[in-house]
Amino acid sequence: xxxxxxxxxxxxxxxxxxxxxxxxxxxxxxxxxxxxxxxxxxxxxxxxxxxxxxxxxxxxxxxxxxxxxxxxxxxxxxxxxxxxxxxxxxxxxxxxxxxxxxxxxxxxxxxxxxxxxxxxxxxxxxxxxxxxxxxxxxxxxxxxxxxxxxxxxxxxxxxxxxxxxxxxxxxxxxxxxxxxxxxxxxxxxxxxxxxxxxxxxxxxxxxxxxxxxxxxxxxxxxxxxxxxxxxxxxxxxxxxxxxxxxxxxxxxxxxxxxxxxxxxxxxxxxxxxxxxxxxxxxxxxxxxxxxxxxxxxxxxxxxxxxxxxxxxxxxxxxxxxxxxxxxxxxxxxxxxxxxxxxxxxxxxxxxxxxxxxxxxxxxxxxxxxxxxxxxxxxxxxxxxxxxxxxxxxxxxxxxxxxxxxxxxxxxxxxxxxxxxxxxxxxxxxxxxxxxxxxxxxxxxxxxxxxxxxxxxxxxxxxxxxxxxxxxxxxxxxxxxxxxxxxxxxxxxxxxxxxxxxxxxxxxxxxxxxxxxxxxxxxxxxxxxxxxxxxxxxxxxxxxxxxxxxxxxxxxxxxxxxxxxxxxxxxxxxxxxxxxxxxxxxxxxxxxxxxxxxxxxxxxxxxxxxxxxxxxxxxxxxxxxxxxxxxxxxxxxxxxxxxxxxxxxxxxxxxxxxxxx
Ligand SMILES: Cc1ncc(C[n+]2csc(CCOP(=O)(O)OP(=O)(O)O)c2C)c(N)n1
Numbered sequence: 166x167x168x169x170x171x172x173x174x175x176x177x178x179x180x181x182x183x184x185x186x187x188x189x190x191x192x193x194x195x196x197x198x199x200x201x202x203x204x205x206x207x208x209x210x211x212x213x214x215x216x217x218x219x220x221x222x223x224x225x226x227x228x229x230x231x232x233x234x235x236x237x238x239x240x241x242x243x244x245x246x247x248x249x250x251x252x253x254x255x256x257x258x259x260x261x262x263x264x265x266x267x268x269x270x271x272x273x274x275x276x277x278x279x280x281x282x283x284x285x286x287x288x289x290x291x292x293x294x295x296x297x298x299x300x301x302x303x304x305x306x307x308x309x310x311x312x313x314x315x316x317x318x319x320x321x322x323x324x325x326x327x328x329x330x331x332x333x334x335x336x337x338x339x340x341x342x343x344x345x346x347x348x349x350x351x352x353x354x355x356x357x358x359x360x361x362x363x364x365x366x367x368x369x370x371x372x373x374x375x376x377x378x379x380x381x382x383x384x385x386x387x388x389x390x391x392x393x394x395x396x397x398x399x400x401x402x403x404x405x406x407x408x409x410x411x412x413x414x415x416x417x418x419x420x421x422x423x424x425x426x427x428x429x430x431x432x433x434x435x436x437x438x439x440x441x442x443x444x445x446x447x448x449x450x451x452x453x454x455x456x457x458x459x460x461x462x463x464x465x466x467x468x469x470x471x472x473x474x475x476x477x478x479x480x481x482x483x484x485x486x487x488x489x490x491x492x493x494x495x496x497x498x499x500x501x502x503x504x505x506x507x508x509x510x511x512x513x514x515x516x517x518x519x520x521x522x523x524x525x526x527x528x529x530x531x532x533x534x535x536x537x538x539x540x541x542x543x544x545x546x547x548x549x550x551x552x553x554x555x556x557x558x559x560x561x562x563x564x565x566x567x568x569x570x571x572x573x574x575x576x577x578x579x580x581x582x583x584x585x586x587x588x589x590x591x592x593x594x595x596x597x598x599x600x601x602x603x604x605x606x607x608x609x610x611x612x613x614x615x616x617x618x619x620x621x622x623x624x625x626x627x628x629x630x631x632x633x634x635x636x637x638x639x640x641x642x643x644x645x646x647x648x649x650x651x652x653x654x655x656x657x658x659x660x661x662x663x664x665x666x667x668x669x670x671x672x673x674x675x676x677x678x679x680x681x682x683x684x685x686x687x688x689x690x691x692x693x694x695x696x697x698x699x700x701x702x703x704x705x706x707x708x709x710x711x712x713x714x715x716x717x718x719x720x721x722x723x724x725x726x727x728x729x730x731x732x733x734x735x736x737x738x739x740x741x742x743x744x745x746x747x748x749x750x751x752x753x754x755x756x757x758x759x760x761x762x763x764x765x766x767x768x769x770x771x772x773x774x775x776x777x778x779x780x781x782x783x784x785x786x787x788x789x790x791x792x793x794x795x796x797x798x799x800x801x802x803x804x805x806x807x808x809x810x811x812x813x814x815x816x817x818x819x820x821x822x823x824x825x
Contacts (some may be wrong), residue, residue, distance in 0.1 A: 170459040171209045171387050174244060175201035177456050179417045181234040185257035185264075187433040188449075191790030192258060192266070193430040195414040199352050199384070200319065201704025206390040208241040209463060211398075212521070214318065215471040216246035216464065220272045222300075222496075223314050223474050226293045226587070228274045228278045228288025231321040231350065232267040238276060239264045244456065245306040246464050247275040255450050270586060270614050271499070277442070279614040282381055284327025287347060288576050290318035291333040292583015292592075294345040294405075295558075300589055302563035304488050309475070309481035315398055317346045322360045325349060325368060329606070337405045338375035341560040346397045346404040350384065352414040358425050372407045384410030403560070411672055417443055434785075456632045495536040495589040498617065498673045505667040505698055507533050511659040513690035519723070520623040520681040522659035524549035531555070531566065534591060534670060539621075540568035542544055542577050547683075548595035550621045574600050578607025585616035591670065595621035598680060599629075599638040601645060611676040612650040616812040617631070618676040619669040623817070624654065624683040626775035627794060627810055630803025637798030643780045645678050646748055654747040655680035655774075656701060657708075657726035658689045661746055664701030669748065671702075682724045684803050687745075689726065697744075704751025705743055707764055713738035717821055718763060720745050720772040720784050724812075728773055731814035736821055741767075745784065771820045775812050790820040 182197035188382065196206075208214075213225045228509060229238045236257060243249045249263060256262035263273045267281030277293070280286040284676055292317040298685040301312040324330050337345055347366065353360045382393045390410065397406035417428025418439045426432070432439070441776075445451055482489040507529045511522065531537050538558070545551045551567050558565035570577040578592045584592040601608070601622050606621045611618045627637040646653045654665040654677060662681070669677035692708055700706025705720075709730060716739030721729035726744050733740040743762055746752060751759065763770075763784065770789035772781035778793030785791060794810045801809070 166210050166391070167385060167459060169203040170455065174209055174456045174459065175205040175387070176417070176445065177452050178204055178240040178244060179443055180440055180451055181240040181254055183418070183433065183439055184449045184791055185236050185239070185254055185438050187436040187444050188255060188708055189258040190433070191430055192236055193233040193429050194418070194432045195319065195352070195354065196231055196350060197237040197240060197410040198417045198427070200234065200237055200350050201416070201693040202385045203319065203348060203390055204237055204241045204386045205411070206387050206394060207317065208245045209460070211391055211394045213314065213470060214245065215467045216275070217468065218471055219247060221471060224311055225314050226277045226290070226316045228286045228290045228293065228316070228318040229268055229280055230290065230318045230324045231283070232280030232286060235264070235266065236328075238268055239273070242265065242273070244452065244460055246460055249273060249275065251450050251452065278583065279610055282610065283323040283580070284329040285579050285607060285610055287320050287324050287330045288333035288579020288607070289583035289586060290316050290345060290347070291337045291342065291576070292580035293343040293587050294337065295340070295580060296584045296587035296590055297344050297716050298342065298563040299558070304492055304725070306481065306485060309477050309484065311478050311481050315344050315346055316455050317348065319348045319350060321350045322352070322355050322364065326364060329575040329579055332573035333579055334375050334377070336571065336573055336576050336580070338377050339616045341403045342405045343400060343403050345395070347405070349407060349409045350412055352412045354414045354423070354425050354428060356425065356428050358727050361452065364453040376404055378402050378404045378408050378411065379407045381409040381411065383406050384412035384482065385416065396751065421461050491535060498588070500671050500673070501533045504530065504533055504565070504670055505663065508663045510694045511688060513688060515659050515688040516685050517659050517688070518682050518685050519659070519662045520549050520683060522662040523621065523666060523679060523681050525659070527665050528553055528602065530666055530670060536589060537591040537593065537670070538566045538568060539593050539595070540570050540577060540581070542570045542574045543572045544596055544601070547597070548621055548623045550593070550595045555615065574603035575607060578604030581613050581618045582616055584612070585611065585618050586614070591617065591619070593619035593621055595623065597636065598625040598641050599636050600621040601641050601678070608645070608651065608676065609648055612648050615650065615674045616676055617673045620676065620678045621681065622678055623681040626682065626724060627806045628682055628684040628775060628799035630684070630806055631800060633800030634797040638776070639794050639797060640777045642680050642776050646780055650675040652677040652747055652749045653680055654678065654701065654750070655723035657721070657723055657744050658686055658697065659693050660688070660697035661701045661744065664698035665746060667698070668702045680723060684724065686724050687727050688825060689730065701746050702750065703754055703758065704747040704749065705745035707741060707762055708744040709733050709740070709742035711739050711741045715739055715741055715764065715767050717741070717769040717771070718743055718767050719817060719821070720770060720781070722746055722774050725773045725775055726813060728814040728817055732817035735814065735818050740743070748780065764770040769821070769824050771817055772786040772825070773812070773817050775807065775810070786825070790824060792816045792820055
């Protein structure tokens, strides 16, 4: 460690941020300037990283929860030697660059998580910490402890104010995640105003009450920050660690420092004077030879740390070939090719809710995929997604595969993302469909970041019944369908449920929602098991084939498929029933397949689903009709609610007969 070098690097990092924000006339200077010394301490010394192996399994994970301060991350990744050139830094926010406005996990080496929506990052960090604990429990051996990394996240007042941070922090304290270090950039400023315009809580006391250890330091004193960090890493209290770093936002641009004007790009117009005052030359995007050579030395040390770990790792691999193969399969996101075949067929006369079918399907999937983990937001008793062959994930059993998130849906969403960002375990979590909106912000980030998270959302329609309209989703399923890169699968029966679950597992470039019923549905056993399973993987398929020239197509999903089938019987031989459990998967099929299922020439179409009708018009067209529910539900037994709100075969028949 060399204090002079780190201080110099801090000011040069400030210069990079000033130049980048000045060049593109947008971005946020406050955090990169205010946290420059923290950056120097972390990236110049304290973090266990190897820029040459950005995916080193035992690296410390650094999550910039305050994603608006992205130039902090880009500057330090560049200086530390990640594959991010000075040109990349200069191309901040330019089309196609590796330095987008907010950090995106899939764009930039060293960026662990997509952040920007405040609060998500801290929940991601908790997820990373969960993953690290699970990895240590499942893979470490007494001779070869290959996982002992820390998860470090930098958060601001904004992250701290968000509810998701509160949920995630309470979860972390309860779970004794002592591998988690949160650094709070406490600068007393938010976007609009001084932070005291909207907050006056005692954060230290709040976190102590969450069972965290808390230190408060001067965030501009590199040695103090380093000492606090060292103490946090060495803590033996079994608690997560909060370092409250008092900083001055925008430090380095006196005209705006310490004020809300320092938060964004406001200070950039004082760039020249600021550069001079910081001792930087005229040259933009300047990094001194001294700083370069300092980081070359740091890199050497990091290379040696990595090599030492790698020796242990290779010895571990040799001594534990089964564990090594399992870890490899997790990292490569492998899915058994015969997954679907490992799920036994249901009895032809099965009458199950699809949530129960999913519960039965989950067990062989969990056996076939040992790194699949399942959680619930205090609803296992209803969501039925407990892995029976395992136990609770808990401090005394971090190898457990069932994670109790408590009634913290949003944190669950962010934690699932963190586990998925880490990329070893396959994360899934459950709640009632109607509460999907509580974690929607995290679902959106999962979709954007191409994370293979599985959401098990049960009680997916007004069929919920007696709990009434507060618990009866009508708009929720379609609300999820409009999120790009999110698959929603709403299976109609147990075999479609098997296909849906396997489809979610096979998908590695984005998340999947399994939309499942509370109420019993018939097994559509008149169609072969394979037809229903494979058809679900394709998103839509012909469930009932017309036996005369095609006149009418009925389209349905989930619990309403039975009504389409009954209506077809009444309507006669020229009617086809298409089961469409997943619009998104169907859209990815070839034009030929789509035409074979929904021939364009047949425009007499009716769709039925117990939810808002809008999206179904896409499939029935202007000539067709939709039997849907465009209002909130009713408190009464589910079958009565369904009937009153029109979910009957008679209504499908009437809709068809009303067509030209
Ligand atoms: C969920 C969410 N709400 C609002 C914003 C817009 N926003 C970006 S930064 C910010 C203020 C954050 O304040 P703080 O964390 O103190 O950051 P600092 O001013 O210290 O950089 C706001 C409101 C956002 N990015 N995410």
